[in-house]
Amino acid sequence: MTSLRTTRTRRRRLGVATAAAGLLATLLTAGPAAAIPDPGDAPPTQSSVTSEQAAEAKAAIRSGEIPGVDQIVHSANITHVANIPKDALQGTNSDLAFQGRYAFAGNYDGFRIFDISNPKAPKTVAQVLCPGSQNDVSVSGNLLFLSTDSSRSDDSCASTTQPATEKSSWEGMKIFDISDVRNPKYVASVETACGSHTHTLVPERRDVYIYVSSYSPDAAFPDCQPPHDGISVIKVPRKAPQRAAVVNFPVLFPGEGPDGGGNPGPPTNPGVRKTTGCHDITVLPSKDLAAGACMGDGILFSIKDPANPKVIDRVQDNVNFAFWHSATFNQKANKVVYTDELGGGSAATCNAAVGPNRGANGVYDIVGKGDHRKLVFRSYFKIPRHQADTENCVAHNGSLIPVKGKDLMVQGWYQGGVSVWDFTDSAKPKEIAYFERGPLSTDVIRSGGSWSAYYYNGHIYSNDMAKGFDVLRLDDRRTDPAKRIRMDALNVQTQPDYFDDFDNDDD
Template sequence: MTSLHTTPVRRRRLGVEAAAAGLFATLLMAGPAAATPDPGDSAATRTDASTRQEAEATAAIRSGEIPGVDEIVHSRNITHLANVPKDALQGLNTDLAFQGKYAFAGNYDGFRIFDISNPKSPKTVAQVLCPGSQNDISVSGNLLFLSTDSSRSDNSCSSTTQPATEKSSWEGMKVFDISDKRNPKYVAAVETACGSHTHTLVPERKNVYVYVSSYSPSEAFPDCQPPHDGISIIKVPRQAPEESRVVNFPVLFPDGGNPGAPTNPGVSRTTGCHDITVLPSKDLAAGACMGDGLLFSIKDPEHPKIIDRVQDNVNFAFWHSATFNQRADKVVFTDELGGGGAATCNEEIGPKRGADGIYDIVGRGDHRKLVFRSYFKIDRPQADTEVCVAHNGSIIPVKGRDLMVQAWYQGGVSVWDFTDSSKPKEIGFFERGPVSTDQVTTAGPWSAYYYNGYIYSNDIAKGFDVLRIDDRRTDPAKRVRTDELNVQTQPDYFDR
């Protein structure tokens, strides 16, 4: 474990949006967006463009415009308390969940459990080898849930990759018993159409409902056929998880959803959802579904009901995730421009594309509407070799304010204020310099979440980070505690 210090860096802010039509078109022609590129993809051949990127990155480091390779910088109100590098699991680090004194960290090779009772010195409790793309993770009581979004030879943790064109291939949800944190036991698996890119829990006393988000069907895939215009809902009995099963596949897009190009150039065609966030205390959910943003009721968790649907066919390329504010009168949607595999935090892309979209929720009941207010994007410039994209974050629970911490891959961790929906602003940050100056590299925080007084970040390449923010605007949150946190199942921190 290492605890690192900062070096001051002169940072210019990104200016007005540049045209960059050619680069933007290149990003959008790269194919369907994914949370990260396939780890098996081969490195790109070195080109004149990569030579230019290396020269520009080197010059920016020398001028102090961006940090040096792997150099850590942060705002004065952020303290870097700890870093735990990867150990047995060497795949891409992914999402995080929390329960009591434990943090659960997903990895393409499985998951890791940390004891965070001393945030300055996290201890590894267990590492479970269970390969499968994504391994999006959440916990509820004695159960841990793990998403598999890559075609496997079977549903075991010793499976191997197998083409999705083969009927016998498997992908979906895995369930573990974590009553003994040092010895998790694999107890159930449920295959779902097109796998499970992400999932969201809707817990009840006797059961846990799991909303499974997946996308990109193909006529060539026996278990992932178009149209794939909904989500899989799994019912998991807490006392008998081996009886878990799919109980519904609600159609969310009766009209097929956003058609994408050529009708809407530069926008992903909707073929499912990427991520869903629920606010059980308000019976609400927000869906980020490729080309569409959704607001829906979950009063009946097996039969969600669409309340409103929005699109942004000018600046949003891929609706990636959603976050409610505490009062449930706003939603922040993120845009994963470039599919999580491109440098999009620079002058060429500008401040609106690849940004967060802030929407107010106006009206009452089933007549509520999502009304766009503004965009937010980090304005700290990143090298053209740094994959930078809006990714997973959570609210920071402070009464009367709307504060959020968010991961931006190599853009680092951003703390920002959207209390005024029309004038969001960053109030703190933490980031590392580029991993490389000679090739585009995927690294940086996949998830950054606030839990019981600290910010925890799962860096794709560098490991598990713990941060503390000391700021009069965020300090009241230090007194707020929760026993369990799956960020896509947002707690009501103040109505208990």
């Protein structure tokens, strides 16, 4: 594998050969992560591209417009510190969580625990085989939580795939005891309606509340019935996790009829997925706030009573947002960044045909006070480097980089790589650093790239779907103050108050 350090910003016209209207029609019908199968199924399929698209990708590599296959490029302020390839778990890598000197990496086949006390040489301390997409992971104290959003024969780690039309099938949350990180123990499970695509912790002293996001109900699924217009709330007693149970299902989109009151999608809004639940929720416990990315809707809600969240405001973007995927608050809680996962993470959307406003981030200001706060759109941000039509690329998971007085974020873009960007000026966001690999192939779309890219204790950690666990160091005067903040743990969907919760030199 070759590496190239570069400071150039490549504004390519890749994708112009594709008929934009036809491409967008295809993207809008693709479901989130649609190309990634349930563990136990056949390996991920490869999507074909036209001979013209393949030729364009190869020509762009020859001209130096894009990196070669597997070639690494990055801005001068990024250093690629380490890469740990996949090992026993060969499924798709997914989300990340952190606690102390450990990183917890989800994988469709289970999860892996790294000792990152030396970021230059992470060491694997445990690999747990427990198939069930997506296996998004979070940690709190001695407990680890794992999301299962695929229909399984039972709740064990030896389960197999089973149709959701069968009542005995299981999907939901799994809970592990990680008091011995080298030997995690499976201690409990909780079945939830429509499974658990992602989850968010709202940690209290005695209990942990979990907001479970799931979607796409079907009248033929006994455990996933429409309208499914809310989220499952699980309460987990820390000292007795085996007593974990669903305690509420708050309706976030009240409305009449079988579809509830969320975004109706097509044909009313032809470019948007119908809202039938939430994809991801981010909470800011210090401000009693949460932001929900819910398919066709973005919401802001109060979590003063964590078991009974209350919607404050709701917005839609029926022109440029196809699928509201995730959300990130800034530190002052007067902005939210929402992502649009156009094409479900399996399509090539970072090209000229799609343009800068689709498959991008939407930056929203929060104005007003209390329960009268409103979300006000300010701008879009998308990486300025076009990718080949053989590279799945779209806005995905990221986190704040904690610098007082600045709004800085690092974010994974699948095969678009890792981007660091500044949204201090809500109306004029800009990229300040990047890291990416060349396409996995110039002939077909093979799913890969950074699923999650998060900043933790001085380094950026990225879980690449295909290439493994990457460690990056960012050296830039704009971000260097963040290196002084040392955190005890990080679950990105449970945003900390970086300047009150942790020791740092700025206080």
